[in-house]
Amino acid sequence: MEKQNNLLEVSHLKQYFPVRKGLHKIPLKAVDDVSFTIRPGETLGLVGESGCGKTTVGRTLLRLYQPTGGRIVFDNEVLYDSGEQYDENGKLIVDADGKPVLGKKIDKDMLPYRKQMQMVFQDPYSSLNPRMTVEDIIGEPLDVHKLYSNRKERREKILSLMETVGLNAEHAMRYAHEFSGGQRQRIGIARALAVNPKFIVCDEPVSALDVSIQAQVVNMFEELQDKLGVAYLFIAHDLLVVHHISDRIAVMYLGKVVEIADADELNANPVHPYTLSLLSAVPIPDPETARKSQRIVLEGDVPSPLKMPSGCPFRTRCRYATEQCAAEMPPLKDRGNGHFCACWNK
Amino acid sequence: MQEEKLKKRQFLSAQVDLSKFNHAQFEKATEEEKQQQDVMGESTTFFKDGMRRLRKNPLAMGSIIVLLLIILTIIVAPSIVPYHYSEIISVNGKRDKSAANLGPFEYSKAEQKYMASSGEKLFPHILGTDSLSRDYFIRVIYGTRVSLSVGVVAAIMVLIIGLLYGSIAGYFGGRVDLIMMRIVDIIYSLPDMLIIILLSVVFNERLKPVIDKTILSVLGTNMISMFLVFGLLYWVSMARLIRGQILSIKNNEYVLAAKCIGTKNSRILRRHILPNCLSVIIITTALQVPSAIFTESYLSFLGLGVSAPLTSLGSLANDARAGMQSYPLRLVVPAVIICLIVLALNLLGDGLRDAFDSKLN
Ligand SMILES: Nc1ncnc2c1ncn2[C@@H]1O[C@H](COP(=O)(O)OP(=O)(O)OP(=O)(O)O)[C@@H](O)[C@H]1O
Numbered sequence: 001m002e003k004q005n006n007l008l009e010v011s012h013l014k015q016y017f018p019v020r021k022g023l024h025k026i027p028l029k030a031v032d033d034v035s036f037t038i039r040p041g042e043t044l045g046l047v048g049e050s051g052c053g054k055t056t057v058g059r060t061l062l063r064l065y066q067p068t069g070g071r072i073v074f075d076n077e078v079l080y081d082s083g084e085q086y087d088e089n090g091k092l093i094v095d096a097d098g099k100p101v102l103g104k105k106i107d108k109d110m111l112p113y114r115k116q117m118q119m120v121f122q123d124p125y126s127s128l129n130p131r132m133t134v135e136d137i138i139g140e141p142l143d144v145h146k147l148y149s150n151r152k153e154r155r156e157k158i159l160s161l162m163e164t165v166g167l168n169a170e171h172a173m174r175y176a177h178e179f180s181g182g183q184r185q186r187i188g189i190a191r192a193l194a195v196n197p198k199f200i201v202c203d204e205p206v207s208a209l210d211v212s213i214q215a216q217v218v219n220m221f222e223e224l225q226d227k228l229g230v231a232y233l234f235i236a237h238d239l240l241v242v243h244h245i246s247d248r249i250a251v252m253y254l255g256k257v258v259e260i261a262d263a264d265e266l267n268a269n270p271v272h273p274y275t276l277s278l279l280s281a282v283p284i285p286d287p288e289t290a291r292k293s294q295r296i297v298l299e300g301d302v303p304s305p306l307k308m309p310s311g312c313p314f315r316t317r318c319r320y321a322t323e324q325c326a327a328e329m330p331p332l333k334d335r336g337n338g339h340f341c342a343c344w345n346k
Numbered sequence: 347m348q349e350e351k352l353k354k355r356q357f358l359s360a361q362v363d364l365s366k367f368n369h370a371q372f373e374k375a376t377e378e379e380k381q382q383q384d385v386m387g388e389s390t391t392f393f394k395d396g397m398r399r400l401r402k403n404p405l406a407m408g409s410i411i412v413l414l415l416i417i418l419t420i421i422v423a424p425s426i427v428p429y430h431y432s433e434i435i436s437v438n439g440k441r442d443k444s445a446a447n448l449g450p451f452e453y454s455k456a457e458q459k460y461m462a463s464s465g466e467k468l469f470p471h472i473l474g475t476d477s478l479s480r481d482y483f484i485r486v487i488y489g490t491r492v493s494l495s496v497g498v499v500a501a502i503m504v505l506i507i508g509l510l511y512g513s514i515a516g517y518f519g520g521r522v523d524l525i526m527m528r529i530v531d532i533i534y535s536l537p538d539m540l541i542i543i544l545l546s547v548v549f550n551e552r553l554k555p556v557i558d559k560t561i562l563s564v565l566g567t568n569m570i571s572m573f574l575v576f577g578l579l580y581w582v583s584m585a586r587l588i589r590g591q592i593l594s595i596k597n598n599e600y601v602l603a604a605k606c607i608g609t610k611n612s613r614i615l616r617r618h619i620l621p622n623c624l625s626v627i628i629i630t631t632a633l634q635v636p637s638a639i640f641t642e643s644y645l646s647f648l649g650l651g652v653s654a655p656l657t658s659l660g661s662l663a664n665d666a667r668a669g670m671q672s673y674p675l676r677l678v679v680p681a682v683i684i685c686l687i688v689l690a691l692n693l694l695g696d697g698l699r700d701a702f703d704s705k706l707n
């Protein structure tokens with residue numbers, strides 16, 4: 001019943017990178033079976049440690065990488081479907097030989113959809129071409145999709161976009177390398193907005209910026225959402241930032257979504273042991289409270305995505321781990337209130 | 347006065363003693379003050395910036411001046427000097443047998459007689475004449491013309507082939523890259539001088555009937571086979587270099603951003619990737635010219651260069667070899683000019699690299 005309302009539906013998305021190890025090529029499971037939905041105008045936060053596959057999720061669902069498997073539905077149109085079928089428990093349906101039963105494969109040309117889905121990149125320094133002026137950077141999507149009828153209209157559009165993101169219109173003819181990080185990120189945002197998208201993947205748009213500028217840029221994202229009604233997939237490794245801007249939050253660990261819930265709900269009742277440790281890593285401003293609260297310090301390192309532990313990916317660092325955790329991957333189970341968590345023991 | 351307050355700190359404390367400031371000093375910045383913070387330095391394009399740095403490099407500027415002088419001379423001199431590079435000196439319409447092997451600014455007997463009788467002054471032989479009574483200065487001028495144009499044409503050929511090949515391999519990557527680069531490796535591993543000599547000999551035989559009586563025959567088969575050799579062999583290092591550049595530029599997020607916008611591959615190459623390796627391309631091309639000139643001279647010296655009566659600096663030096671003891675000047679002049687051109691182009695190439703490449707690092 002909710003299906004009608006979703007702007008984006010990602011199900012069982014997989015992205016394996018072939019990595020050479022010695023003579024063999026083995027798959028690096030950067031994203032493994034990730035599912036989530038985003039409603040129009042909503043913000044879904046995506047948090048997780050560095051290297052857990054957040055960027056890869058964003059890039060794969062925008063089809064900058066060819067997905068290894070899964071299904072992407074945008075605005076009720078299937079953009080990609082690898083054809084794999086799943087039963088209601090989320091298990092892959094296989095035939096007698098253990099091969100997946102394949103349905104119809106769908107792989108649509110993305111060009112028309114590029115106007116509706118855009119991305120703001122993580123690194124404001126490498127995401128702008130140093131040899132292009134701001135005008136040409138913001139104008140490129142207009143050129144590609146032919147969104148103007150003459151030069152004057154192009155210029156007007158660019159200037160109004162610059163104004164929207166709080167850039168000085170006088171700087172239109174300057175080169176990207178002349179701007180500060182915050183200004184560069186605004187240029188990147190203007191470029192994403194140029195096609196008037198319904199959905200933007202924001203890949204850690206503030207993590208490379210100074211703390212003082214972070215707040216400005218995050219606020220701008222919120223204002224833009226109020227004004228334009230865009231939906232965001234807001235990626236960050238900082239729970240505070242994500243909690244501030246998101247309606248819902250998904251927590252990722254080693255290529256898998258382990259918990260997904262409303263932002264406030266997740267903050268108030270975290271269930272998954274990994275989320276608990278993330279929340280306890282958030283600095284507490286009041287030293288008195290901080291002293292009383294028990295910090296959960298994670299032991300050990302994140303396992304390499306090449307040597308994924310069997311069953312639950314978190315079991316090597318989890319203090320609640322049992323035998324079942326090693327045997328089988330826990331499914332994302334509904335805990336009520338739209339709160340899903342993948343854990344056997346919590 | 348304010349500064350004094352700032353310096354005073356509590357004993358053993360690194361912290362600024364805030365109590366000494368009054369409230370007024372912590373006022374919020376006004377909009378105007380914020381605007382002032384926003385002002386940026388003068389906008390410089392990448393090109394202007396590089397030119398400014400190039401102008402500060404005395405070696406590069408000296409090289410430019412030397413090259414300009416040489417180019418100016420080879421353009422202007424033929425219209426001033428009344429001799430032709432293939433012309434045997436004649437006086438009053440008669441061949442001047444005595445004009446062979448003259449020294450610089452020397453006149454032959456026939457010329458002296460003619461000048462004495464008519465009172466007219468003949469144009470001096472600035473570098474004397476060669477053993478076939480041809481004015482040596484004008485031959486050097488034409489030789490320089492040929493050598494320089496061989497260098498430039500070869501460099502352009504190398505640029506075009508290397509650019510196409512390298513950018514395709516680098517941009518598409520994967521299997522395409524693998525196969526294309528193995529081909530490059532094979533060509534690279536051939537001993538190029540040997541191949542050039544062999545190919546020149548083979549082409550010489552085969553080309554003669556093909557180009558006979560066409561415009562190309564002016565150049566001679568040797569020249570054409572030399573260009574073919576450059577086209578076949580020398581693009582590989584350019585292709586490698588451009589591929590490497592493109593591979594590293596391709597991984598920048600702005601290329602991904604362009605893909606995300608929906609930009610076509612050809613436009614990504616044109617607008618995003620090539621402009622960012624432009625400086626490397628220009629520098630390498632500039633360095634390709636002297637290497638081609640050098641190869642041409644080398645081949646001409648071996649007798650595989652341009653065919654007579656056309657000449658190049660290398661074949662001039664080769665011709666002078668026979669009379670090296672009696673007329674050393676004839677060997678020294680083309681050799682010095684080759685050195686000057688090669689040195690100036692190399693220094694200019696290095697200067698360009700220093701001026702333009704720093705931003706890529
Ligand atoms: N193109 C690629 N080829 C091979 N491996 C890749 C590629 N892109 C990412 N990976 C690997 O996939 C994993 C997930 O990377 P990803 O960039 O998605 O992490 P992330 O969560 O965005 O991290 P960060 O917070 O540092 O940005 C990493 O182990 C990374 O090494």
Ligand code: SF4
Nearest residue numbers: 312315318325343344
């Ligand atoms: S499934 Fe087991 S190992 Fe995984 S988080 Fe839950 S308790 Fe820990």
Ligand SMILES: [Mg+2]
Nearest residue numbers: 054055122204
């Ligand atoms: Mg990332």
